[in-house]
Amino acid sequence: MITLETAISFIAVAIALTIMPGPDILFVIAQSMSRSARSGVMVALGLCTGLLVHTSLAALGISAVVLSSKAAFTAVKWLGAAYLLYLAYRTWPRTKLDDAPAGPAADKEVYRHTAIAATAINTRNEVDHKQEVLSLSTLYRRGIWMNVLNPKVSLFFLALLPQFVSTSKGNVPFQMIQFGLLFICQALVVFCAASIVAGWLGGSIGRRSNKWNKRLSIIEALIYAALAANLVLLQF
Structure with missing residues (x-):
């Protein structure tokens, strides 16, 4: 069982890492500004569901096994990149x-x-x-696949969680699950806060303007493409 002091230290580190500009929070902000705060929240729920998958895989040791195989690592990497490019294509505005x-x-x-x-x-x-109007369930699923198909998330958890795990404090996989759940909870709070702010900002500066939303869609598509390129360049 992790101690309160360790939990507080972990949460502080987790919040600092979550608010840093990265794929997840940029994705949430882009969806919130171009659509609505509710859309951003659904994406956040999907992303956190994906984090739950990675937490479980890390605790069970499956992530380490997959990442130790070059073939499996490459397959997941290219699947993730292909999915992101597909999202970029679907998001790019047609005039x-x-x-x-x-x-x-x-x-x-x-x-x-x-x-x-x-x-x-x-x-x-x-x-x-x-170009279709996305349903909330579609956005939720999109958030899940964004993280599940990203091997960098597995690498992140395998690098972060063991730093706070202690063999003297009980079952190691159970501790990793606890830390993973703490990370997911704080990430959900941060993402939802970002969704509310970005959703309000998007509405304030003219979400109803086609010209403005075309620009937002272009930015969103470029984010997807940049994330795909980042995955492709990721080395085993």
């Missing part, structure tokens, strides 16, 4: 609607009204047939 059908038989007036209606429904982005 043109499909061309109206040509010819005398085409109903141009119906097409015009359809285009106007589509633009009105999606006030946060310039609408394209490939």
Whole structure:
């Protein structure tokens, strides 16, 4: 069982690491600004669920086994990078609607009204047939996969948790789970706070403006692409 003093020290270190600019908090902020604070909170819940997976794997020793295999490490790395590039593609704004059908038989007036209606429904982005309004459950799942498919998270936990574990304080895997849960709890609080602030900021500076939201979508897509590049460059 970990002591109160050790828990406080760990939480202080965890908070400092969480608030530093990194993939998770940047992802939460981008979603909150471009969509809403509630969207950011759902992403945060997904990210923390992914952290729970990594905590369990680290405590069971599975992370160490996977990371010791170059083939497994490379496979997870490329899966994560491919997923991030997919998100970048889906997030990149499309500014043109499909061309109206040509010819005398085409109903141009119906097409015009359809285009106007589509633009009105999606006030946060310039609408394209490939760009969808994401549901909260989709954002939650996106947060999970963001962390589960990131081997750097496993490396992070394997580097951080053992520094606070002591063999004299009982079962080591149980201690790692305790520290992992402490990290997840503080991360959720920090992410939710960031979501609220970023969501308010996004609304204040004009989330309803298509031009502004196009820029936010571009920034979000670039974040995904940068994270993918960072994963690709990660060496075994």
